[in-house]
Amino acid sequence: MSNKHFIKYYPVDNADTSLIKLSDKATIQVDCQIREGDENSDGVKIYDVKKDILKELQKDSNENPYLDLFVLSHPHKDHCAGFEGNYYCGDPDDYSDDNRDNDEIIIGELWVTQMVFGNHICEEAKPIRKEAKRRRKLFEDNPEEADKQGNRLHIIGYNDNDKVVDGLHYIPGESIEKINGEENDFASFFIHAPFKSDLISGKADKDHNATSIVFQLSLKTEINGEIKSKAMFGGDADHYIWEKIKTISENNDNQKKLKWNLFLAPHHCSWSFFNDRSYDDNKEPKDYSLEILDYGESNAHVIASSIKIKNEKPNPPHFPAKEEYVKKVGSGYFRNTAKNKSEKAPKPLEFEISDGGTKLKKVAASAATGVINTPTPRAG
Amino acid sequence: MLVRMKYQYPIIKGETVQFKELKLARAKKIALATLEHPYCINDSICFVSREDGAEIILVTFDNEIPDSPINGIQVFEDVAIICYKEDKCFPEVYALRDDFNGGLPHTNARPFEHPVNLCVTEQLFEEVKHKFNAFEFIELIRRWFSLSSEGILHQENQPLESFFYTKGxxxxxxxxxxxxxxxxxxxxxxxxxxxxxxxxxxxxxxxxxxxxxxxxxxxxxxxxxxxxxxxxxxxxxxxxxxxxxxxxxxxxxxxxxxxxxxxxxxxxxxxxxxxxxxxxxxxxxxxxxxxxxxxxxxxxxxxxxxxxxxxxxxxxxxxxxxxxxxxxxxxxxxxxxxxxxFSPASAALLNNIKPNNLNLLLVGAGALGSQVLSVFSRLGFGKWTVIDHDFMLPHNLAKHALNRKDIGFNKATKISEEVNELLGEEVVKPIEKNFLELVKDKEFDEIIAKPEVIIDMSTSIAVARKISRDIDKESDKPRISAFLNPIGTDLVVLAEDEKRTHRLDFLEMQYYRCIFNEKKLHDHLRINDSDKIRYNRNSCRDITNKINQTDVAIHASICAKSLKKIIEEGNSYLSIWSVNNDTHEVNHFSFEPSKWIVKKLDNWEICIDEWLVQKMIAYRSKKLPKETGGILIGSIDTERNILYLIDTIIAPADSVENSTSFVRGTQGLLEEYNLYQEVTDSQVNYLGEWHSHPQGCSINPSKLDNVLFHYLSEQLEHQGLPVVMCIIGDNGFSLIFKT
Structure with missing residues (x-):
């Protein structure tokens, strides 16, 4: 029986929420948008992201759910909405019955950028800032305690003094195989960004998107085996960042770190990956952006985590961006989270990574299963 | 894009119609399922009504395939689902793409290469028509693409080629x-x-x-x-x-x-x-x-x-x-x-067992033997030699695998013919001889030496003993004995292990003890006269038991199943299966074969079950510092000078147990002994006495012991019975024996 991993991209409108679950049960979440309510403003049913994530998580010895790693690509609302109240903040030893009743998820290890410590962040990101600060202080005061589940922190990229602290920072060019304090047999992260130059205070505060964590996640299905799949995550990084990533990787003979089987279309399928916005003023996609797409393996998928892509405003998502992606991968391999299974009640796009490679799961449940799996309306 | 627009195949030619214009119930259901299905591309779907009344659903499937699909399967595949007016078969499914790979496994060959007809199910339509579900049918098609794209649709045991509508x-x-x-x-x-x-x-x-x-x-x-x-x-x-x-x-x-x-x-x-x-x-x-x-x-x-x-x-x-x-x-x-x-190989395959060509010897082709052989032949299991001297008689038909046409013929010969005919080759060789009368010559050596396992189903203790004891030079292969109890409700299987550590005669002895010690089996060997049929043929012993064929058939299957396991695994085995005539349940009694200690005394083999030794030791310990004892029960094989000690009835309540002596009492002892004999159909007898010695004393007989032994000898020897006395002490046991 081969090891199987999966990656889920949740339908969260113009936002990102992705969950990676490895065959050893380790879980990694990239960004979050957890919303209240039944429907969005377009009448599309809101998928219960929290419920699904909880289903996938392991529980610790106290029966509390935990993620091994949470990656906040950048502190924007559409990448951290609903963090507060759904993810536990504070000393893990203080996790209370109230937290448990609320199914608050303990984050084994947290990845953020220096930007999260800044003043100019959205309300939704502030609880993450508080938690990151707690963990950073713990790292400074009590490194042993800081290396325990629920306290681990890594800052991706340089700090505001262009420095790195050993054991605290991971910087572009590094490969990380450790997740939540344990060497992982199957997953490896290659950090592409954020670059030092983009984290310069002032410039960065103006453009958080440019400070997004960009990484390539490589997955193996056998210990010491070959890489079976590569997933590229880049938050809202724009074409300038991707150009830099491409140039630096190629200059360092690191082309393999640019390869992908899954590519999360940056900034919710925004034109900003291809050129400056607005689209009407910059209709030509940049060559380097197209060349980034050429690093896609055969039958690789592009995932647009956005509302349904229409040829109209508002955007993102940009219809021309979709067209560029489709030109590269074909319509069967461009997938929009808003359309999976149903446009009225979309379900997560789930990719399975096995010995055979990467496969989009397309499970259609029978009607009976659907009914059984759903609470019935109240009977009179 | 509508699938209809892309293809011009004659089989999908017809008039494009709307969903509401579809007339065939089957087509409507499938059409609806495609329209509702999340992985049928909605704007691809269209419907065609053919001149012959067939209705076609044309749809593009969004397939679940890996990033390196094989067999050329693509993520989007156009499909035609053709429903016929007659509705006598599954709707036909065609992959329409004009470069779709031909000749894939699970495709049906048609007089044209394209479109390619997919074989999406192995079920018979008439069997599942009543529960046909259009959604599940769509899922079958999706499954076909998905598994084919990974090369796992085709199973190892299926032919490689595409299928035809064969005419014969x-x-x-x-x-x-x-x-x-x-x-x-x-x-x-x-x-x-x-x-x-x-x-x-x-x-x-x-x-x-x-x-x-x-x-x-x-x-x-x-x-x-x-x-x-x-x-x-x-x-x-x-x-x-x-x-x-x-x-x-x-x-x-x-x-x-x-x-x-x-x-x-x-x-x-x-x-x-x-x-x-x-x-x-x-x-x-x-x-x-x-x-x-x-x-x-x-x-x-x-x-x-x-x-x-x-x-x-x-x-x-x-x-x-x-x-x-x-x-x-x-x-x-x-x-x-x-x-x-049909052949032994295909029989094994069809019965989902590993082919087995081991040479096996079956002694006895009676009711159980013939039916077990019949089961084995349909399993394609083994190459057999069958020995039986008996002839088919009319009354045998009630429980024998043979038929009326075989009456008057040798059972071994006829059952061999039957099995060989069934399997199309010679897998059974008959020997029309009485096993007990086989002379040890070259032919005998060949019969005995070749088989990997010797199986006795003769229901004859003499045969069982012979194969257990008298042919050791000719064969070191394990022996198995299987038989029914007199009324046919119980099956007994005694099997030696590969190394013959647990010999058949020891297993037989243990079997007697087991049926006594398991109260549920106390009626196992009992038979009333009303359960016998007496014939006036050759002698007054010419009887047969009223055994019911339903019991024989049940036990023949169980027997074949357990023999197969024993032959494949080579372990020793002592099991009894008993059919409950009220509930028809089959109860299984399994006993761990015990070890035996063999001592040679006075040209005799004294075999004592270690279980019995432990029982005596435990009883001694319980009674220490007093002595205790009991009577010894077992069996004598006077033909081979073997004495088997299998059990004891411990000191009756009126026994006198002192620290230096023991007088075995009698209270209730005879009743217990008679019950033992009754339960075992007199297969076990009184063989002597045992008693314990106190701690620190030797296990040699004392003066008093010698007097006791002399007394026992006197009592028994006039009936030609040997006598044995056993002493249990700190250092195990000693045996005193006299014939």
């Missing part, structure tokens, strides 16, 4: 080739034909065999309807098939005789085609046999070609004319599929 079957014997036969013989009214060397039966076919060039599997992509259709796929040394037929026909023209059946019968072709898995393979992975039947004889084709002439019913060769290639090419053919005949 040719049965091929397991160990012969169709090349060895000249005719096909029709079987009954079916579309089954067997191979034959002579033209027998109604409408026989002349058979011509060709050995064709190797092909890569999947080479047949459409169903051939005339000889020329085979030219692409069947070549003989690179010569197209029709030309090879032409050459053969011309070559044998000079031999033509109108009266000869070979020339008069309609022709069938057999092609043996080596099949390669991949183009690069140098050696084939298998042979494919294809049969094509024509409705023309050699003579018919000769007449049409003008190389054979007819005048007033006389036929002659018209030299120098030859056969006409075009007439041969245009000859219609019908495809028949080969069916491998």
């Amino acid at each position: 079957y040719i049965i091929i014997p397991a160990n012969s080739s169709p090349k060895d036969f000249n005719f096909l013989r029709k079987i009954g009214n079916s579309m089954l034909y067997s191979l034959s060397k002579e033209p027998t039966g109604e409408y026989p076919f002349s058979l011509i065999s060709f050995k064709a060039d190797a092909q890569v599997h999947g080479f047949i992509r459409r169903e051939p309807v005339r000889i020329s259709d085979l030219d692409e796929v069947v070549r003989l040394k690179e010569v197209p098939f029709s030309e090879a037929v032409l050459k053969l026909f011309n070559d044998i023209l000079s031999r033509f005789t109108a009266s000869e059946a070979f020339f008069k019968c309609n022709f069938a072709f057999h092609c043996e085609i080596p099949v390669l898995r991949n183009y690069k393979d140098k050696s084939p992975s298998g042979l494919k046999n294809l049969f094509f039947l024509t409705q023309q004889s050699y003579m018919d084709i000769g007449l049409k070609s003008g190389c054979i002439g007819e005048a007033e019913g006389n036929y002659s060769i018209l030299i120098p004319r030859k056969f006409d290639l075009n007439i041969i090419k245009d000859t219609p053919i019908v495809l028949f599929s080969p069916l491998i005949d």
